[in-house]
Amino acid sequence: MTALRTGRTPSRFGSARLAAKSAPYGFVAPTAILLIALMVVPIILVIGYSVSDGAITTKNASFAGLTNYITLLTDPEFWNAALNTLVFTVSSVVAHLLIGLGFSLMLNSKLIGAVPRAVFRVIYILPWLFTAAIIAVLWRLLLDPQGVINYLLQSVHLTGSPIAWFGDPSSALLAVTVMNIWAGYPFFMISLLAGLQGVPADLYEAARVDGASGFQQFLNVTLPQLRPIIISMAMLDVLWTTQQFALIWLTTGGGPISVTEMLSTVTYKLAFTGFDFSAASASAVIVLVFSLIVAVFYVRSQRSES
């Protein structure tokens, strides 16, 4: 719109019009160059690697067709990782949503003063401010067999003997999931809190006039109003959680006996410990395709809202 208007005013001067027309390209040039060179090109590259043999490691990689995909998709280890990723993602996202919603409702309450509310909000956001590498090291300390969580569980007799949470095949997936839940709910909470503050007060007023109880107001006013945020946050969270790498890599490394192996750790190991960059690329492309499918739904949900 602006371009049209500025273009019309100095219509006597061809060069000014040209400048106005080319101006936006100057402004987006750095972004466009970077995104093409380091986003579009790498995506093409990884797809290319995935249908080749000996990518990166050999000078002239040969075309391999879908061999890498077939090998991968017939490998039970890959399906094990996919299943683990599914369990890890679904439980994380559900817990993130529930904790985020619970915390945001508590923080939005008018029953507490502004100061305690600010203090609790900062405490609740804390986990989100730490890098995954630090969270991983911290939880290794907390969940150590001799660590404080085992001590607490034993002192309330929830467990008889100390548990090696990350080392025991029966508890490792639970342990990484709990750690991921702790690390990831705050972004949900912040978004839902912003959403709660945006719910028009007269909707509650109207519900109250109709005699709705608090719980009914929550069901019929709060939840529907938060729906768009919940849907988009859930989709973003699915994207992020399926890609979680650092937390797993730095606690269990996918073990013990592959119970915490994820698509991300499988991909990384294929590439950087097995140096099979072609197979790793095929695995990466599978993750990419899944992510893009979720992203299409995300963009659609955003569009329908606006």
Add this chain to the structure above:
Amino acid sequence: MATITTTRKNARATDARTDGPAKGGGSGAAAITVHRAPRKIGLRLGLLLGLLAGAVFAGFPVFWMLISSFKTNTEIFAYPPQIITQGFSFDAYLAVLNDPEEIRFFINSYIVALSVTALTVLFAIMAAYAFSRYEFRGKRVMNVIIIGTQAVPPIALIIPFFGLMVTLGLYNTYAGLILTYIVFTLPYAIIMMTAYFNTLPKELDEAVKVDGAGAWTALWRILVPISVPGIVSVAVYTFMISWNEYLFALTLTRTNDLRTVPVGIQLLIGQNSYEWNQMMAISIMGSIPVLLLFLIFQRYFIGGLTSGSVKS
């Protein structure tokens, strides 16, 4: 839980109603008035307990990290675990500060994060200006790429990035890491910045342009100075992302003189095999920049973040 948020108003509203037309549910209204006060105290108590339980869940691990950083290594696994240790010891911090290798991790993190922040902010301001004020050919395509980029998993890009950086001679350099991070921070920064510019009336910068100034001048003289809150939120976001990044920092660097704090912590695990107090000390020190930025700028930051990520 919504009960909690609305009870105060609720109470007022029902009180107002009861003295007037108490026709419909006279007895019900009366019952409510009787129970009002104790119920409200109960609610408040329940809320407080909930808040405290939440604070323990969120805060205890962080508290334990802080406590452990002041313990000696033997005290860390003392049984039963001690909250207050005998000697409040700074040894772990001193050990980190006296290790040139670990100081190097911090310097590297600052070099990378600050460069990424400066460049991302610059490019995002420029691109957001074009997106907010112009219609141009290719705008839709770029828009799709920018939104789509956020869905591209880092793990899917790590392999081609490794290949590219080796080919371009940028493997194990600051430049390689900085360029990488910009690509990941820039799209969201542009979305946030465009949302911010869209809130500013177009007349502001158009007025200057009518006076004969170019778009560049209008952007930097008029829009940028009044967009400081938006720019701050973009900068804080970018700094946090690049300070905390792990996967690319791990993969695109090889030597310790280029490694950042998150990778450095991992090295510490390997080298000193469980110097827990040192690991907690470097974790605290490595989190301080982000914690401080967040505490100082949280108002701007949360606003910018939520306006960019979720349309509600």
